[in-house]
Amino acid sequence: MNKMPKWADVILTPLISLVLAMAISALVILAIGESPVEALTTMIDGALGSSYGWGFTLYYATNFIFTGLAVMVAYHASLFNIGGEGQAAMGGLGVALVLLSLPLPHWALALPAAMIGAALFGAAWALIPALLQAKRGSHIVITTIMFNFIAAAALNYILVNLMRPVGSMDPASARFPNETHLPKLSDMALSLGFEWGKNTPVNISFFVAVLACALVWLLIWRGRLGFEIRAFGKSEPAALYAGINPVRITVTAMLISGGLAGLMAINNVMGEAERLVLNAVEGAGFIGIAVALMGRNHPLGVFLAALLFGFLYQGGGELALWTSIPRELIIVIQALVILFTGALDNMVRMPLERMFLAMRKRGA
Amino acid sequence: EPALIFDLGGKFDKSFNEAAFMGAQRWVEETGGTYKELEMQSEAQREQALRRLAETGANPIVMTGFAFGDVLNQVAPDYPDTQFAIIDMVVEQPNVQSVVFTEEQGSYLAGIMAAMASQSGTVGFIGGMDIPLIHKFECGFAQGFKAAKPDGTLLINYTGTTPAAWNDPVKGGELAKAQISQGADVIYAAAGGTGIGVLQAAADGGILSIGVDSNQNHLHPGKVLTSMVKRVDNAVYDAFTNGVEPGVKVMDLKAGGVDVAIDDNNKPLVTPEMQAAVDDAKAKIASGEIAVHDYMTDNACPVR
Amino acid sequence: MDLNTVLQILDSAVRLMTPLLLACLAGLYSERAGVFDIGLEGKMLMAAFSAATVAALTGNVWLGAAAGLLGALMLSAVHGIASITFRGNQLISGVAINFLASGLTVLLGQKIFGLGGRTPSLTPGAELETQLAPFRAWLTGITGPDGAAALTATPRFGEITLPLAEAARGVPVIGSLYAEVVSGHSILVYVAFAMVPLTWWVLYRTRFGLRLRAVGENPASVDTAGVSVTRLRFAAVAIAGLLCGLAGAYLATGLSAGFVKEMTAGRGFIALAALIFAKWRPWGALGATFLFGLLEAVANRYPNLDLGIVTVPSMFMNALPYILTVIILAGFVGRAIPPRAGGEPYVKER
């Protein structure tokens, strides 16, 4: 313990890891015959260089915050929820059903209603795997994987056969009523008198996501329930000794997790597409795993990791849009970032620790 | 400078995005011009891409895929001076050309050929994801097949329910084998990259297959009965050369929008009778004597 | 449902389960040694790509398979360095490997072939010939044109008809079972099935197996017995790589003829599920993957189950294997206890 100052561990280690990941990415870019410098500037410009880029970066980050928090909460109960993908998809269905069936006159009413729908559907999709884990011991990793496939099938059926307006080629629901459209951050900026992020999808859900980070932090690190979740996650026998009910905690943690994953739908389905399309989740559920793990299962970490992935997504998208570099390069860069900051962090930390220890010895 | 936007499948999807790309390439070769091209990475980028292209002054902007419909409907009014063309979807805006294909007609012809090539009387259809567009192919194929062989059997499979359904040649091959074992001796694949596996398994299994979208006859010469080509390339090429004319443009059989490909690779498979039957059907469809039902109009197919 | 249909479904199940079985056994070695591996998918994908690429460039499927093994092995090395040497998080490393494979295969494929990440089809034809030409020309200098032609003539694994298969067909049930289901697969299928007893034997009858199991249960016991935990775990991870390599090679050069991006289509995750289902045992792996293969084969065969009044839509038939898995898991398989030291890097000093 205390081998190096905390600030070094929290800031220096990930930073150096990130630099390493970028260096290797540069080599890959060179190897496919493109210019790393140009690629990097395109990415940074495209994602962070303008309010426009930020608008997209934050939009993607919002998705990842929700799915990252979802994975994180379950992880604290030592449940590995791989089902974010399916839960978020079902959350989308919840949003669509609420917005298409209830006559909601204003977004301020529609948002909470949609949030309830999204969370309920997401949580419901996590409920069966949770119950099976708690009561029958069926491994949650398998069941949540299976439920991703089942969600895809169910949504496919519902969109094609039930919710698709007749004659439409597109397997998607009808558009949500105009009154329910969420205010975009660009609109909010305009009403404050300046122009920011025009035509970007980032919307008020971003603030909901930030709020969710804070609430999850309170829940896990300050709440009695979070205390129980963490204790159960660390040791089931100890939890029993302390009177913590394993079934209750497993189910509660998964419901919260599924609900959070489902909430992602207010961003992509309600905020961006304004209708439910097939495959609206686009892998954000899986990115959530990386985000949670990289964020060290802490809401602040999740927030930062989500921003990083938002940046990579948007920057990478720009790269693929405006240069001849294939879009798969971004996946490689993402992989390297995950690898170096998430799995190879000790490669950086160990020499750093030695350095700090030596420095302290010399100092003492 | 014109622009072309590919849908999520990417420009090398072995399917209609690739066909669009070929059309653009042809335009480049013939005119020496340049164009902008974009591949979508995510749903949220559709609007971004459209707006950015419009703002950079690209004109016309051609996009492939029904998924752009909704976004284009929102974006087009903001850029009245830009001309848009969308393939596979109708968008009613004054500056948008909607290019739709009568896949059912091309598939109808493929169905006739399948019926005539089949010894067993059983043929198969393998679709990618179970979405309305693919049902359009399926239904046209079924009508042609039943017209030529009223008591024949048609086997139908869809690959899956996730985007992986378009990129799973292993599953495609396995579905083909399952259909072969049920007696199918001609299989029509409308499944993107998955179709490669279908054509392969058919060739391995000694039966015939039918390709889709672009001409795939060359993949297994002598083993692909034909390909139902959808001339997305022509649509793109036209838009690039002649510009965009707002309104709905129906690329039907008559207009050469869809057809069955016959070339050196499949010549030996096409008997004179088959050729005659196809020509006859073409004429009748053109004259309206045969009306091939479009699945999209009522989400139903008159034959199964 | 007549016997013939049953046989055909079984035949299909065997083909479908083979990549799952190989990947599942790969996971078994790794996880039995205490290294979780959710990167099976990525390793399989990389192997499929390398195998198809080299097979396309050389026309020789054996070279292709070797490349497949190498490709997966490289990713295994990454996993080993991250999770064993540097005691990183094994799950994160696995996630990273999946991403890496997904991106690199297309990137490299596009660079080499320019077909958007696809490799040329591995069936004799113009597309393949152009790729093969340089290698064949180079070989001709060494072996002469005939040798070169022979060496580049098999870009893909063929099906093997076992001895007496045709003769056996006449024997009721058993004979046709042999001819239809047992015979007529690519060699990798037989390799995969042979791997099951072999794995059992290695695990329970050899020194290596004993140590491997021990290191996954309690690495300190192995360490204090004077055996290197690191070496054992690397060996296990390497074996996992080789098996994923076989799985990938089978996908790209056995079952299909060439690589298509993302062609593993989630099979690595299904293999992982099967591994848990199998409770980390070799014969269990055989059973679990057979079940998955069978369910998929049945769903393929009956895409629109017509129940008279209603027709079950294709989406549900497609999801059927997954639904049944959940039901079976809930109903018949109890708690699966993973290797106790699984997922934890071995740390002597805190």
Place this chain on the structure above:
Amino acid sequence: MAAMTQSGGRPETAAPAAIELRGISKAFGSVQANRDIDLRVERGTIHGIIGENGAGKSTLMSILYGFYKPDAGEILVGGRPLTITDSQTAIRAGIGMVFQHFKLVQNFTVLENIVLGAEDGRLLRPSLSKARGVLRRLAQDYELNVDPDEVVENLSVGHQQRVEILKALYRQADILILDEPTGVLTPAEADHLFRILEGLRAEGKTIILITHKLREIMEITDTVSVMRRGEMVASVRTADTSPEQLAELMVGRKVLLNVQKAPATPGKPVLEIRNLRMVDAAGVERLRGIDLDIRAGEILGIAGVSGNGQTQLLEILGGYPEKGSTLSGEVRMNGVPLPLAGAGCNAAERRREGIGHIPEDRQAEGLIMDFSAWENVAFGYHDRPEYGRGPLLDQAAIRADAEGKIRRFDVRPPNPGLAARNFSGGNQQKIVVAREIERNPDLLLIGQPTRGVDIGAIEFIHKRIVELRDAGKAILLVSVELDEIMSLADRIAVMFDGRIMGERLPGDTTTGELGLLMAGVDANAALQTQDLPRVS
């Protein structure tokens, strides 16, 4: 096996020491676990090492065994310097070690555990059958019987320890290190172990024994070293010292080795158990009709070899019977029946009823090892109003409470933010004891309160338990340490095979009699077989 069949003549004194350590230092991060340590152990002797929890004993031995690498220092084996880079080197040099926390693979058989790492070839079968033979001989020579085909997790701790010793002997160890071997043994098992050790010494083997029990040091060792806070403070001949002197050397102050307590003044019954039966999930009957009463102001001690139902009894009373088990009988707390199943049967409910619980296994149950000390102080009581409002916990309140407990119970280091894992075993136990005792429960369940705890801490914990009794509370004490039971309990019940074999008053019985009861020998029969040999 050459070394073992050698007849054990005493070596001439001029011979080099079996082990010599010079200037060994080892730091874990900023913790200096060993500082410049010298140690010399002669061949054919038993050398004891004592020291407080966290003094660095285990670390030193692990270095000798090649498990840790020292930061500085030199090791000589048989007079020759040896760089021990890993355990393999140590094993080859004839060093064997039985760790404080066993290094066994729980789901392997005894035989598999023994051959692990010492196989003869690539195939397992020949190794195993050879080992089986050797094992039979070792079992005969040293009375070390264990069923070679039993799976280790089904063995009692005592037998598990035999497996560890057999492991070392199988590897032909000449120098055997035992780290707190008796911490988990019954007195009889401990005696058996010492007979074995004496036999080994007679053969010329060298033994290093770490223990917290001064009685054992005095009984069996030839020389003894004392460690304190990472340093070696003394090395003396056992004959030249006394328990009191050793205790003082160890703790740095005078220690009372016996519990001081006034006679009990029992009040009304607090807990009444009637015909309690339990069949576990596997269908084995674990409790076969238990009847017990515990009164206010008394300590009821339950003696017994571990595995005879004590664990189940504590779990049931604590509110968390094994999942899938079936229970019958009646338990009353202050006259009110306690539910034995269903919603009312959980540990939180029991705490609300006024039942406190110091569990047998502090690391698996009593603490969350990754939680900080202050979080552990709230563990189990985290739903209490004083720890927060509504759904939130009041960190400041808990920390303040934790600081108080740490101060009053002298937990070292006094840092409530430190994870439980980073405290030594004795200090971990103090955190649990502080948490449970300071709740002032009507009934306190205690399982093995001083297992692996140093004498200073034992003294302290015992004192607290007696204080609670004197405050009129009822205490149920389960311990395998007969000494502990004899000195703490006001009444002793002996458990064997799920039954209460009998009740005795400490003044009216002997450890001999209790030992027989613990082995299931009926009291009347015991009268006739007073001089039975030790049970084992």
